[in-house]
Amino acid sequence: MDYAIEIHDLTVAFDRKPVLWNIDAHLPAGKLIGILGPNGAGKSTLIKTIMGLIPAGSGYVKIFGQPLKEVRKRVSYVPQRETIDWDFPVSVMDVALMGRYAHTGMFGKLRRADRDIALDALRKVGMEAFANRQIGRLSGGQQQRTFLARALAQRADLYLMDEPFAGVDAATEKAVITLLREMTTQGKTVLVVHHNLQSARQYFDHLLLLNTRLVACGPAPEVFTPDNLRDTYGGNLTLLTDVANLMHQEQHPVRENKLQQE
Amino acid sequence: MSASYFFLLSDPNVQYVALGAMLLTGSSALMGTFALLSKKSLVGDAIAHAVLPGVCLGFILAGTKEPLWILAGAFLTGALSVYLIDFIVHNSHIKEDTAIGLVLSVMFGAGIVLLTAIQKTGNAAQSGLDQYLFGRAAAINRQDLLVFGTTSVLIMALVIVFFRSFTLLAFDRHFAHALGFNVKFIQFIQTTLIVLAVVIGIQAVGVVLMAAILITPAAAARYWCNSVKTMLWLSSAFGMISGLCGALISYAAPAMPTGPWIVVVASVIAFVSLLVAPEKGMLSRSLRQRRLQQTIAQENLLKTLYKLGEKNEDFLHERTAQEIMRNLKSARPQKLLRQLLKQGYVERNNNHWKLTEAGYLRAQRIVKIHRLWELYLTTYMNIAPDHVHDDAETIEHLLTPELEKELERQLGYPSTDPHQSQIPYRKT
Ligand SMILES: Nc1ncnc2c1ncn2[C@@H]1O[C@H](COP(=O)(O)OP(=O)(O)O)[C@@H](O)[C@H]1O
Ligand SMILES: [Mg+2]
Numbered sequence: 001m002d003y004a005i006e007i008h009d010l011t012v013a014f015d016r017k018p019v020l021w022n023i024d025a026h027l028p029a030g031k032l033i034g035i036l037g038p039n040g041a042g043k044s045t046l047i048k049t050i051m052g053l054i055p056a057g058s059g060y061v062k063i064f065g066q067p068l069k070e071v072r073k074r075v076s077y078v079p080q081r082e083t084i085d086w087d088f089p090v091s092v093m094d095v096a097l098m099g100r101y102a103h104t105g106m107f108g109k110l111r112r113a114d115r116d117i118a119l120d121a122l123r124k125v126g127m128e129a130f131a132n133r134q135i136g137r138l139s140g141g142q143q144q145r146t147f148l149a150r151a152l153a154q155r156a157d158l159y160l161m162d163e164p165f166a167g168v169d170a171a172t173e174k175a176v177i178t179l180l181r182e183m184t185t186q187g188k189t190v191l192v193v194h195h196n197l198q199s200a201r202q203y204f205d206h207l208l209l210l211n212t213r214l215v216a217c218g219p220a221p222e223v224f225t226p227d228n229l230r231d232t233y234g235g236n237l238t239l240l241t242d243v244a245n246l247m248h249q250e251q252h253p254v255r256e257n258k259l260q261q262e
Numbered sequence: 263m264s265a266s267y268f269f270l271l272s273d274p275n276v277q278y279v280a281l282g283a284m285l286l287t288g289s290s291a292l293m294g295t296f297a298l299l300s301k302k303s304l305v306g307d308a309i310a311h312a313v314l315p316g317v318c319l320g321f322i323l324a325g326t327k328e329p330l331w332i333l334a335g336a337f338l339t340g341a342l343s344v345y346l347i348d349f350i351v352h353n354s355h356i357k358e359d360t361a362i363g364l365v366l367s368v369m370f371g372a373g374i375v376l377l378t379a380i381q382k383t384g385n386a387a388q389s390g391l392d393q394y395l396f397g398r399a400a401a402i403n404r405q406d407l408l409v410f411g412t413t414s415v416l417i418m419a420l421v422i423v424f425f426r427s428f429t430l431l432a433f434d435r436h437f438a439h440a441l442g443f444n445v446k447f448i449q450f451i452q453t454t455l456i457v458l459a460v461v462i463g464i465q466a467v468g469v470v471l472m473a474a475i476l477i478t479p480a481a482a483a484r485y486w487c488n489s490v491k492t493m494l495w496l497s498s499a500f501g502m503i504s505g506l507c508g509a510l511i512s513y514a515a516p517a518m519p520t521g522p523w524i525v526v527v528a529s530v531i532a533f534v535s536l537l538v539a540p541e542k543g544m545l546s547r548s549l550r551q552r553r554l555q556q557t558i559a560q561e562n563l564l565k566t567l568y569k570l571g572e573k574n575e576d577f578l579h580e581r582t583a584q585e586i587m588r589n590l591k592s593a594r595p596q597k598l599l600r601q602l603l604k605q606g607y608v609e610r611n612n613n614h615w616k617l618t619e620a621g622y623l624r625a626q627r628i629v630k631i632h633r634l635w636e637l638y639l640t641t642y643m644n645i646a647p648d649h650v651h652d653d654a655e656t657i658e659h660l661l662t663p664e665l666e667k668e669l670e671r672q673l674g675y676p677s678t679d680p681h682q683s684q685i686p687y688r689k690t
Pocket of ligand 2: 043044045080162
């Protein structure tokens with residue numbers, strides 16, 4: 001089996017307080033994969049760590065069998081919508097074009113072909129007519145589709161999307177999930193942070209259930225069991241939280257062998 | 263006044279001053295745009311104040327007011343303040359705004375102490391050092407102009423080269439990082455350029471008001487446009503206008519420090535922008551608001567005629583203004599009727615009014631949306647039927663044709679609303 005992402009024994013901490021403990025998971029390529037978990041479970045943190053935006057406390061991640069920096073261009077990231085400044089003076093087209101920066105780099109010129117690709121991505125998500133609109137003057141669904149277009153314009157092989165369905169109308173959600181499905185049939189891997197349990201079952205091939213630690217990871221029908229869901233959503237892991245708080249108070253290192261370095 | 267200013271401009275000294283001030287304010291407005299977009303306006307203020315101890319140190323080391331020493335000193339402490347803020351935020355639990363305030367006041371305090379100490383020495387060379395507090399553009403000479411010119415060209419060139427990087431960093435830092443952009447390097451270049459802009463600006467503007475020169479033109483420009491490129495052009499144009507006017511005023515009246523005048527002109531530009539800019543300006547907003555209210559009043563009148571028509575099943579029936587008034591809560595129904603007449607939605611026959619075909623269709627649409635919305639609220643949101651009317655009163659004027667279609671589709675083209683009134687559809 002080909003793996004798009006291998007996560008090896010990953011622990012991530014903020015200010016010494018671990019928010020992900022010992023995550024070990026292999027995610028297959030060419031699948032639509034859902035990450036499920038309650039608020040604060042560390043879903044965003046996991047995605048950001050995979051993207052190299054947050055340093056891992058210990059453990060490592062491989063993408064297509066290689067370290068991230070070898071395959072950066074092939075990975076695309078859609079941030080959670082709360083992190084975007086919707087007042088920023090950029091148009092829908094400007095945002096879509098940013099996807100092409102993966103290929104032009106910091107200084108390379110945007111060619112006509114890049115514009116065509118960006119426009120094509122906008123067409124795919126039905127945002128072509130709004131190309132010149134400032135992003136603040138769009139509905140929630142349109143905003144999310146704009147960022148999806150940016151990811152599509154990157155022409156990546158792996159897509160990491162943080163809550164792409166938050167604040168999105170039902171029609172958009174349906175259209176987007178169809179599009180993502182289509183992408184997986186073309187061999188792309190799509191990883192989606194999702195918050196709705198009801199639709200998760202039908203949407204995804206593969207699921208990763210997360211609540212600070214990995215609860216389960218595997219094909220959706222196997223993983224989507226009442227027991228697993230209870231472990232993910234029910235019963236707070238009071239012990240784990242207490243220990244994490246203690247580590248924060250004592251400024252305890254995440255791993256013993258990190259002690260010398262710090 | 264224009265004649266005397268024109269006369270002033272033919273004096274080469276004044277030309278230096280005017281050109282120098284424009285270069286300073288124009289290039290600092292460029293960096294101010296990125297500072298504003300990255301929400302780093304306050305950092306600009308900290309840098310400006312932190313430059314003062316550097317000015318004094320440069321003077322102490324050189325022994326005279328040698329511009330290069332002073333600029334170098336200013337640059338060092340200005341840059342130091344940025345790294346201090348960063349260091350405090352990353353290594354303590356102090357929040358960024360507190361860290362900025364802390365660094366600003368400590369550095370500025372140190373600068374004032376040094377300045378006072380230098381003045382106490384009675385060194386003749388020190389006279390005029392306090393001009394760095396409020397700036398004096400009139401002192402700009404040929405040599406300064408060369409320094410300003412070079413720095414401005416450098417800033418402009420780097421803004422062009424790094425345009426994409428600066429913009430992306432301000433908009434979506436994580437995405438820039440994810441793309442493999444060297445975020446730390448870009449940040450370093452941007453910070454360096456902001457410090458540089460502040461440092462060359464202080465001679466004309468002074469440390470106290472430099473942050474205003476950095477940010478105000480950008481803030482004004484933001485009102486007029488929705489693209490970073492246009493914003494850069496506008497902001498530097500606003501900056502240059504303020505620089506030019508400020509320098510001329512302070513040259514014409516030598517007792518006036520330049521900095522405050524530049525800030526006054528920049529603030530006037532910002533204030534005018536806030537008032538009259540299309541779309542975002544206050545006037546345009548209140549105008550839009552008024553137009554909306556007028557539309558609502560007109561539509562309510564059309565609706566009244568439609569509902570009266572519903573009673574006797576003759577929608578195009580002629581009615582007197584008195585009858586309409588009895589059924590409509592409006593302060594000036596006559597005026598509304600005249601407006602609607604001009605727009606072609608009603609017809610007049612002496613003292614009798616009736617809907618035209620277009621008026622009938624428009625009224626029908628409003629009534630339809632009103633009743634659909636009431637139904638939507640009762641079925642989807644479980645709101646009691648007697649609580650939905652007021653909400654529908656506003657929504658009926660607001661819904662776009664797309665949302666109207668979506669509403670019809672979701673409800674499945676129902677025939678009556680929660681109060682058993684017919685929902686009228688347009689016959690095709
Ligand atoms: N930058 C940060 N600094 C400190 N704590 C953070 C930071 N980002 C997230 N956290 C904490 O990490 C935990 C996981 O957050 P997150 O990954 O955003 O959760 P999710 O996306 O699953 O809702 C939360 O408890 C949150 O408070
Ligand atoms: Mg999240």
